[in-house]
Amino acid sequence: MNSYGESQSARARASVPGSSAAATPDDDPSGYDDRPAPDAYRRPSGGRASVSGSATPRGAASVGAAAVGGRASVGAAPVGGRASVGAGTAPVGGRASVGAAPVGGRASVARAAVRPVSPAVGGGGGLGPNDPGSNGRRGLGGGGKNVTKAAKKRRRANILTAAAAVLVILAGGGVVAGTWFFDGVDLPAPKTEDQSNVILNAKGQVLAKLGTQNRTVVPQASINPYVQHAVAAAEDKNFYTHSGIDMKGIMRAAWNNFTGGDKQGASTITQQYARYAADLKAISYNRKLREAVIARKLESTYDKDQIMGFYLNYIYLGEGRYGIEAAAQGYFSKSVMTPEGQKNAITPSEAAVLASIIKQPEPDPNGGHKGYDPNYNLGAAKERWEYTMSNMLEMKWITKEQYDARKYPTVNKPNANKCKTCAGDSKPVGMIMRHVKAELAEMNISETEFTRGGLTVQTTIDPEVQAAAEAAGSRKSKTSAMHDLPKSYQAAVIGIDPSTGRVLGYYGGDDPTGIDYGSYMNGDGTGFSGTGQSPGSTFKIYTLAAAQREDISFKTTWDGTKKKPDGGTISNAGADPGKVCGGKIKYCDLETATIQSYNFPFYQIAEGIGREKVLEAARDAGITHVWTDKGEMVDLTKTDAAYWKANGRFDNEIGFGQYHVVPLEHAQGVATIVNNGVRHEAHFIKTVKRIDQNTGKLVPYKSEKTAGKTVFDKDRTSDLQGVMAKIPDHANNTLRNGREAIAKSGTWEFDDGKDNHSGSGDTWFVGGIPQLAATVWVGGATKKVELHEADGKSDMFGSGTPAQIWEDFINAVTKAEDMKKEEFPTRVETGNADSEYATGQEPPPPPVVVQPPTVDPNSQLCQLFPQQCQNTGNGNNNNGNGDNNNDNNNGGGGNNNGGGNTTLPGATTPGTAETTTNNENG
Structure with missing residues (x-):
């Protein structure tokens, strides 16, 4: 849509058909005069013109209008007179009467009998591109040398019609008055312009602009006066003095439209906005009359400054920029709200460039005029700029000194001011946009409000942490442990501030519009597109937290030879029973079993205390959704223990991580353990601001909630942390500067769907340092694959590639952020070593x-x-x-x-x- 609400190219003006079967592109460059009239790039009327009317008794005066679809009557009756418009359909050849009649009298000015004319391309009666003698040219002015007698006859008819139309226009005041009272034209409310939503990272840099239109609405009172005056100079220099309708312009447009001259609509700024606000797109005199009525009503309801504000916020100015503020930012990296005279304020010359673009922002898609964007048609842009500057001088909106010193300014190239921090269409950080939309909905910001735009959303994403996550997890990164692995492998890396729940870095895949391997959230920010992954032994941290609630100590012992209730053996990932726990398989202590990641104690804990207690601990830590083996998604926050145990949804394998979860929720649970048992909801949005329509300034609207909830006892959690602190060394992962870290590895077997379990299908390494909780998953892209290390032979385990990614990620963050070295709380050993739930035999x-x-x-x-x-x-x-x-x-x-x-x-x-x-x- 162009500035006037008419369809064009993708964003520029294109020809709009009238009532004829075909229409020509308007504004043929050959038809431009030296001084383009306001709204010069407009549409032809495009159809047949008919004039008819009759005077009614008691002083009724009537004037027929062309193709209005009804009877147009204008006049002034001293007593009981009536002026009416649009009662019926006036055929061609009707009577046009204008005058003021005494009571019961009749005033007749003329009777114009006009024979019907054939529709012609462009509506002006001219030759179409395929008419005989047209020589392939479009419009009336391009008929070629062999103009037929029929064409000449049509031209004469059009001239007669134009003459009659001029008579109608001369009575314009009466037409408007009649329409006002009798046509019931309503004044549309000023449109609420859709604008873009700006998404920022944690440091205030732009990540993205979301919305249907790149627009920022600004209050008129804050717009630099040079900008307002330049727009008036370019589009309607008499804007501040006329009553909303330029009668001379309409007369000229009528004549040109019907005689095949310049295709013009001769609309004032007020009329242009009226057309847009009322969604009047058809080219006809009926529309022009309605447009005029609305313009008059606008002028009676709002002052000139308000109308100018409406106009400046809706116009399109090329290169995807809607509204004057987006244009100023795009072409000059400046704001129109910077007061004149201050640093980085828009200058008169820059204002004239912006105003000159309005007439035609983009090239005609049909090969016509190339528009006035200086990046694409500098010569024409400069000519239009000179015209605008000259009018500014004429109207005394700039001084002679300013005019004499004018110099065409340099504008930003289309890609010169491209956002270097923005997510774009291919950067992994773009994945977080779906999480932003989901959280906005959770903040009760509706889709309608989001579409309307004007929101500035500051996210939690730290650019340094984000860069580290992508460098560690993306196969495209040459420094990543994933770089030399097959394309069928995929990683996810998530970093959370455990003290606030802020997601600092999020890598869920290289394609921001593809599968989100960090959460499996749908692209529209609703629901899941997958069922997560088996967390394996990393889920044991929740089993341990549940065990601690039951006063189970890490000194308890467990019997690895004990069978399941059905007589089956508890899998220990193929470990030799004779070597398990150093040969102490019948009385293996829980601490050793945690470090060595044996499964049997965790199955037996779930069996003893109840698997629902494990799920409760996972839910309290931050796990919301768990998928059963049959693919059913269970929301732990909306169901209870009875539901979990019914129908065999979960078995005791929950204790060592059989059932699927999504990495993001698991990352929140890990952060709870890192944060000493206090849970903060993982989130991507810090603040939301919106524009105050009165001041144009951003004001607070919504904000994050960072209050934590203690879900696990601090001393018991320190006991768990003390055991987890031994795992990084066990996995040969050491952090820079000798930082203390806690961790847990996890692996789940590969299943080819044929009951042939071998190798690894999901691998994890989770944990972190006091300032950063880090979760890493490595598995198959799009489907499960059997995972091997870079040599192609060795099975991948959580302590392999995932642990390396985890180490690289944390080291990169602590270096980039220059994080201080912090320690976890001193371990407090808790629990009962002789717990009734322990199954270990007496050594x-x-x-x-x-x-x-x-x-x-x-x-x-x-x-x-x-x-x-x-x-x-x-x-x-x-x-x-x-x-x-x-x-x-x-x-x-x-x-x-x-x-x-x-x-x-x-x-x-x-x-x-x-x-x-x-x-x-x-």
Whole structure:
């Protein structure tokens, strides 16, 4: 739509058909005069013209209007007279009467009989591009040399029609009055202009502009006067003095339109806005009359400054910019609200450039005029600018000195002022826009309000953290551990400030319009497009939190040989039972099981305390949605324990992470553990502001909620953190500057759908430092794949590539942000080591060590057998044949061989004449 509400190209003006079957592009450059009239780039009437009317008794005066679709009557009756418009359809050849009649009298000015004329291209009766003799040219002025007699006859008819139309126009005041009272034209309310919503990052840099139109509405009183005067000079220099209708312009337009001259609408600024506000798009004199009535009503209701404000906020000025503020920002990187004389205020020359674009912002898509955007048609733009500057001088809106010193300013190239911090169409950060829209809805900002625009949304995204997340997780990053992996692999990296819940960095994939691997949220910000992923052993942090609520200590022991209720074996990811827990599989302590990530204690905890307690802990930490094996999404915040246990939705495998969750919710749960058991809702929006329509300034509207909720006991959480603090070293992940970190790895097996479970399908590494909670997932893109490390052979585990991404991410953030080194709270050991829920067997007693008898080196035995008494009386042989203590931690427990082999002939003390072997197979 152009400035006048008419369809054009994508954004510029294109020809609009009238009532004829076809229409020509208007504003043929060849028809321009040296001084273009206001609204010169307008539409032809485009159809047949008919004039008819009759005077009615008692002083009624009537004038027929062309193609108005009714009877046009204008006049003044001293007593009881009537002036009416639009009672019926006036045929061609009717009678046109103008005058003021006494009572019962009749005033007749003329009777114009006009024969019907054929519709012609452009509505002016001219030759169409395919008419004989047209020579392929469009419009009346391009008929070529071989103009037919019929064409000449049509031209004469049009001239006669134009003459009659001029008579109608001369009585314009009466027409307007008649229409005002009898046509029932309503004054439309000023339109609320849709404008863009500006999305900022945490440091105030623009991330994106969302909305149907790039527009910023500004109050008229704040707009630089040079801008307002330049627009009047370019479009309607008599704006401040006329009554809303330019009669001379209408007469000229009527003549030109009907005689094939310049196709003009001769609209004032008020009429242009009236046409837009009332959505009057058709080209006809009926529309022109209604437009005039509305313009008069606008002028009676609003002052000139208000009308100028309406106009400046709706006009289109090319390159996707709607409204004067967007244009000033785009072409000059300035605001029209900066007062004149101040730094970066719009100058008169710059104002004239903006105003000169209005006439035709973009090239004619049909190959006509190229418009007045200096980036695409500098020559014409400068000519139009000179015209505007000259009118500004004539109207004394600039001084002679300013005019003489004029210099055409340099405008920004289309890509020169391109937003370097914006998400664009291909940057991963664009993924957060769907989360922004979702949170705006949660703030009760409706879709209608969002579409209307004018919101400035500051997000929580820290550009440094965002850059680190993308560098660590994207395959496109040469420094990422993902770089050399197959394209079928995908990562997600999420960084949250655990003390506020603010999402600082979010990488959910390279395509911002594709699958969001960080949350599986739909592109429109509603619902899920997937069912998440199995968190594996990383879910154990919630099982442990649930166990702590039941006073279970990390010193409790658990029996890995214990079967499931159905007799099945609890999977430990293929670990050799003889090597589990250093051979102590029947009495493995919970701390070791957590670090080594064995599954059986967590299954047994869920079985003992109830799997619903695990789900409750996960919900309290931040997990909202969990998917069953059948794909049912369960909202933990809207269901209860009875629902979770019914119909076999969840089993005890919940204890070690079988059921799917989405990374973002898991990241919130991880942040709760990092934040000492206090949960803050993960969110992407810090503040929302909107424009005050009276001042044009941004005012607060909505704000984040950062209040936390304690969901886990601080001391118990410190106990959990103390165990998790041992995992980074176990995974060989060390952070820069020796920072303390807590973590948990997780892996879930690959299932090819044929009950053939092998390798890894989902891998995780989660945790963080006191200032940053970090969650990393690596799995298949679009579908599950069997994951291997870069060598293509080794199975991938959470402690592999995911842990490396996690380490790289945190190191990059702490370096970029220059974060101070902070520690977690001192560990407080909690819980009951003899919990009733523990399943571990009693470990066997320690092996008995038999000491050899003490022999006096001076005794007779030593004199008889000196080789047996080389040591000083303890009987131990340290030449390799004495104590032989071997602890085999790779096998089935400790293997202690010994007993102090001391062989003395005739000795009767136990152990002195034999070798005792004790095998501990825990």
